[in-house]
Amino acid sequence: MTLTWKEQLQDKLIQKHGNKKGTALNNKYSQSFPSSYLDDYQVSMAISDIDNIEKLSAENPLEISFYFAPDNAENPLHLRLFQWQKPIPLSDILPMLENLNLRTDNERPHKVTLSNKQNIWISDFAVIYSKGSLEIDKINELFQEAFTKIYFGLSENDGFNKLVLGASLSWREIMVLRTYAKYLRQVGFRFSQAYIENTLVNNTAIASSLIKLFNAMHNPAKTAREKNLPAQIEKQILDTLETVTSLDEDKIIRRYLDLIKATLRTNFYQIGADGKPADYLSIKLNSRVIPDLPLPTPLYEIFVYSPRFEGVHLRNTKVARGGLRWSDRREDFRTEILGLMKAQVVKNSVIVPSGAKGGFVLKAIPPFASRETVQAEVIQCYKSFIRGLLDITDNIKDMKFIRPRDVVCYDDPDPYLVVAADKGTATFSDIANGISQEYDFWLNDAFASGGSTGYDHKKMGITARGAWESVKRHFRELEIDVDKTNITVAGIGDMSGDVFGNGMLYNKHIKLVAAFDHRHIFIDPDPDPEVSYYERVRIFNLPTSSWESYNSKLISKGGGVFKRTLKSIPLTPQMKHLLDVEDSALAPVDLIRAILKAPVDLLFNGGIGTYVKASSESQADVGDRSNDYCRVNGNELRCKVVGEGGNLGFTQLGRVEYALNNGLINTDFIDNSAGVDCSDHEVNLKILLNAEVQKRKLSQKKRNDLLASLTQEVADLVLYDNYSQALIMSISAFSAAKNMSLHTNYIKELESQGILNRRVEFLPDDKELVERKAAGIGLTRPELAVLLAYTKIHIKHEILQSKLPEDAFLGMNLETAFPSSIRKKYQSAMNDHRLKRDIIATQLSNQVVNEMGITFVYRLQMETGATVEEIIRAHAVASRIYGTHELQKTIGSFDFKIPMNDQYEMLYNIRNLINLSTRWFLHTNHIKEDLNQLIEHYSVRIRSLEELIPNLMAGYTKQYLESITEKFMKAGLPNEVARRIATYRAIYTSLNIIEVATKNKFDLIKTAKVYFASGERINLLWFRDQIANDSREGHWNTLARLTLRDELDISQRALTVAIMNKDKKELSAVKLIEKWVDDNKRAFERWDRLLSMLHSSTQVDYTMFFIAIRELLGLILASQ
Structure with a gap:
């Protein structure tokens, strides 16, 4: 008797599963299969299908069967999909099959309705594999797993499959x-x-x-x-x-x-606590061994891939920091991040870590997703990105490096990974620190600065305050005190933002006449400074705001707030006058262009986007398409000063073009460095104090309270950095034309060493440098800013390669990086700081460059052959023995109280003294001695001579000293400070005097008297002035002058020794010299005649000087 299909199903189920389970399954499925299914398949197939259906659930909505059907000779290869509740659309299946190299034109779908009314869908595809035969048994599991992952979005659906x-x-x-x-x-x-x-x-x-x-x-x-x-x-x-x-x-x-x-490194082999690998893949790359990467090449980068997102984190050095941003540039986000890393490198030249930058793009946002949905996806992908970075980053426990688990590391321990808020991630610091704590990462909540236990940059207003140090310095050069004088301002941004909002609250003298952001344009042609200030305060303190929040009644006549979505904006007479335009109406983008070109005192950028390029650049060169129609050229700006609170507001060539048209501008990385500087102080403090918490010497709550109490001290340290950088920028620009040859050689030197890429940094080529020199034009401030940054980076690198951070004296620079209250209480903890060497190197490089200028170290290397290490040691001694660091601060405190030119002359006098003294210590080879003892030896004796030397001067020298002292006093300096600075022209000689007295065991005071009186007697001061005033340019001319000056020092020391060796205690210095002259009358008369010939010569050259010095040495030797 032949059994029906359903009877066969019952028999087979009981045969396979036994009576009880087989009967239950039969009751469940006997009426489930449609008649089309019964026509198409034998019972054996149904038994197999039931096994797959039984595995389905809401949690497991898909099962797969991939098999050969030998009875189907035409299409033996089949793929069966079992789907819970709803079928996969055929339009989704076909691309997946195609990308798996399978073709089909035959689908048999069947709806199976279970006894509980649950619907199951079976899709049977007869597929063709075009690449030959398949060994199903070997690849079945691989195929099923791959198909499932693609279906659930855990693997991308592309041709790699x-x-x-x-x-x-x-x-x-x-x-x-x-x-x-x-x-x-x-x-x-x-x-x-x-x-x-x-x-x-x-x-x-x-x-x-x-x-x-x-x-x-x-x-x-x-x-x-x-x-x-x-x-x-x-x-x-x-x-x-x-x-x-x-x-x-x-x-x-x-x-x-x-x-x-x-x-x-890679996290590919890591298994999570759930027994599964991560749904993302991280790889750490040694970027500098990969061919043909775009410049600049990072040291390391971590690339994190996921079907939901992709991200990259680039680092210039092992100790580097920078923000992580949510990028919208899916096609070239690494290009964006690389540009930002490059900017971060130069910005970070003022802090301990070098530049880093990270960013990620989202790839799986559904169309028309709500803002909440998008934000939730951003946060989830940000978390995975952070985990991807930490998965392959070393940790530190009990002062030992801990390698990441299940990771083979081909590099040295590399535990420093610090991130920061950025575009799209501004409020994510606590999220990042939560993951840091989840990983038990050594940095804990120092991993991401800010957040609930860090410094709130917006509340501190630190970035904007730092930018105003640059703005004030620019206006200082225009003899405008912005704290007392009203200035007109055009701005990029709105009051809800940190940088723009705080920037426009800097003081009550800001007349904000126009501003714009991505939503609105604000114009107030003639604002009342105080009234508008308080209205900006009100808006700034609102939970959310825009320019539409501004009280329209407080806007001056002819102004208003306009949406950027308008087709056209009518211009009032007041707006036309303000913007100096004739148009009766402008489209919003054209009105923005007019604002950018407005003849105001200050253009302040506190927004996002690039709005100024060079006329030589195309819009495509800029790489910010959303602002192409708003952008203007640098030579079209009519503002006097630019303050760059925001990043990338100008292209570098746009800055240069504006500066070449007499605009005052630095760069974004100079102006807005306070934010990253503040974050670095926070991280360094947390590293210090977290170690104390771990040792149970400090509770977490007390640590948090202590950090909060240090807010003002940290701000003061940061703002002093900004002040110092702005000052050295101005001093460098002040003498840029005169130093064009020096700067040209320096650029070439940095390039030849591979430190700097001129093309990448937009520095002039040789042809342009020659043309500028011929025209009497030097490097612009934006170009000098690049040199400033790379100089600090290079010097810091050289310090870290040396033993300078281990020097007991130089190591004291560690203290200057921390607030004074920390220095007193946590001295021991500071000495154990994980970044001690880096902090010392940073402090030293900043100090020497900010005080002595961009080319100081380079010049001394060229002139003396000394190493960076030797120059740093010599400079440290020279600056400490005279106490010039504090004196420079004193001079700075007289901003707007004394004329700028006088202030710069004072600073020049100090720098000249330190320059001469540094060279002196390099030549005399004393820097190999213990620095503390060396400083003590010279400091004590210089203090003795400082009081004496002014009284030892005579004739022209004394008159000059008195005139300079009087000039500085008239400028507003106290008598003591004015006298001290003026004396610095001559105090350098104290080094020669101390050297002579120490070596020969002479009385210091009498040696000083003989030194000055003998120099006066044989007219050496005139000789020195002739050498110093020679203006011939070129490397060899410079070396000739320096050699002559050194030879003169040697000669005057020898002369002093020769005279002092004849010392009769009863003779005064003057009588001792006269006796020496009488004893060496013939030789002295010969010298006197030679000087007369030099005096009467219309053109004195170096040959004459060298001959004269030779004669002087002959005179001295003859007397011995």
């Missing part, structure tokens, strides 16, 4: 190849992703070998016992490459090899 069947690779192994391809696209690799996919599909053996190489290098279970395996696999790949005929495919495969070999 063809490698599942083509190369028998798992979906995660394919993820590795996809990650490298995504990276290649971000670094400008010219081949498309589709072409890269096809290359690997065309060369499946090589694709498989690439994964074997990755596995051999990074699988912790393999690397320890198979050290030679990577080299063997690489050789196999290279041998196989010989058979690849396509040059393009050869290039792609070789680039994969480059990237795998450049991979220092």
Whole structure:
């Protein structure tokens, strides 16, 4: 008797599962299958299908069966999908199959309704694999897992998936190849992703070998016992490459090899607490061994790939910091991040870490998603990005490095990873620090500055206050005191923002006449400074605001607030006058352009976007398409001063063009460095105090209270950095034209050492430098800012390569990086600081460059052959023995109380003294001695001589000293300060005097008297002045002057020794000299005649000077 289909189903189910379970399953499924199913399939298929359906649930909505149907000769390969409640649309399935290298034109769908009314969908696809036969048993599990991951969005649906069947690779192994391809696209690799996919599909053996190489290098279970395996696999790949005929495919495969070999770490083999790997992949790359990367090349970068997001974190050095941003540039976000890292490098020249930058893009936001949905996705992807970074970052426990688990590391310990808020992540510091604590990361809540236990930059207004130090310095050069004088301001930003909002609250003398952001344009042609100030305060303190929040009744006649969505904005007579335009109406973008070009005192940028370029640049060169129609050229600006509170408001060439048209501007990284400076102080304090918390010497609450109590001290330290940088920028610009040859040589030197790339930093080429010199034009402030930053970076690097941070005296610079209350209470903890060497190096490099200028170290290297280490030591001694650091601060306190030119002359006198003294210590070789003892020896004796020397001067020298003292007193300096600064022209001689007295055990005071009186008697001061006043340019002329000055020092010391050796205690210095002259009458008369000839000569050259000094030495030797 023949059984019906349903009777067969019952028998088979009981036969397979037993009576009880088989009967239950039969009751559940006997009426579930539609008649079409019964027509299409035998009962054996139903039994298999029931097994798959039983695995389905709301938590597991998909099961797969991939099999051969031998009875179907035409289409033996089948894919069956079992779907919970609703079927996958065919339009979704077909691309997935195609990307797995399967084709189908035959789907048989069936709806199975269970006894509980639950619907199950079965889709049966007869598929064709075009690349030949498949060994189903070997690849079935790989295929099913890959298909499932693609379906659930855990693996991307692209052509790389063809490698599942083509190369028998798992979906995660394919993820590795996809990650490298995504990276290649971000670094400008010219081949498309589709072409890269096809290359690997065309060369499946090589694709498989690439994964074997990755596995051999990074699988912790393999690397320890198979050290030679990577080299063997690489050789196999290279041998196989010989058979690849396509040059393009050869290039792609070789680039994969480059990237795998450049991979220092990966989290691929890490398994989470849930027993699963992460749904993202992190790789750390040694960027500087990867060919053809865009410049500048980072030291390291971490690339994090996920189907939901991609991100990159670039670091210039091992100790580096910078923000993580949510980028909207999916196609080239690494280009954006690289540009920001480059800017961060120069900005961070003032702080301990160098520049870093990170960013990520979202890839899986549904169309028309709500703002809340998007924000939730941003936060989730930000968290995964942070985890991706920390997965492969070293930790520190009990002063020991802890390597990340299940990670093979091809680099040295590298535990410093610090992030910061940025565009789109401004409020995420607590999120990042929460993950840091989740990983038990050594930095704890110092991982991300700010947040609930950090410094609130907006509340402190620190970035804007720092920018105003630059603004004030610019106006100082215009003899305008912005704290007393009203200035007209145009701005980029709105009052809700940190930088713009705080910037416009700096004082009550700001007349904000126009501003704009991405929503509105604000115009107030003639505001009342005080009334408008308080209205800005009100808006700033609102929870949310825009320019529409401004009380329209307080806007002056003819002004208003206008939406940028308007087609046209009518211009009132007052607006026309303010903007100096004739148009009766302007489109919003044209009105913004008019605001940017307005003839105001100050243009203050506190917004986002690039609004000024050079006329030589195209809009495409700028890389900010959203503002192309608002942008103007640097030579079109009519403001007197620019303050760059925001980043990237100008292109560098735009700044230079504006500066060449007599505009006063630095750069964004100079003006707005206070934010990153403040964050760095916070991180360094937290590292210090967290160590105390761990030692139970400080509770967490007391640590937090202490940090809060230090807010003002930290702000003072930060703002002094801004003040110092703004000052040295102005002093450098003041003498830029005169120093053009020096700067040209310095640029070439930095380039030759590979420290600086002129093209990347937009510095002038040789032709332009020559043209500017001929025209009497020097480097502009923006260009000098680049040199300033790279000088600090280079000097800091050299210090870190030396033993300077270990020097007991120089090590005291560690204290200057911390608030005074910390110095007193936590001296021991400071000495154990994890970043002690870096902090000392930073303080030293900033101090020497801010006090002595951009080219100080370079000049001394060229002039003396000394190393950076030797120059730093010599400078430290020279500045300490005279106490010039505090004196410079004193002079700075007289801003707007004394004329700027007089102030700069005072600072020049001090710098000249330190320059001469540093050279002196280098020449005399004393710097190898203990610095503390050396400083003590000279300091005590200089204090004795400082009072004496003014009284030892005579004739022209004395008159000059008195005139300078009187000039400085008239300028407003106290008598004591004026006298001290004026004396610095001569106090340098004290070094020679101390040297002579010490070596020969002479009385110091009498030696000083003889030194000055003998110099006066044989007219050496005139001789020195002739050498100093020679203005001939060129390297050899400079060396000639310096050599002559050194020879003169040697001669005058020898002369003093010769006279003092004849010392009769009863003779005064003057009588002693006269006796010496009488004893050496013939030689002295010869010298006197030579001087007379020099005096009467119309043109004195170096040959005459060298002959004269030779005669002087002959005179001295003859007397001995």
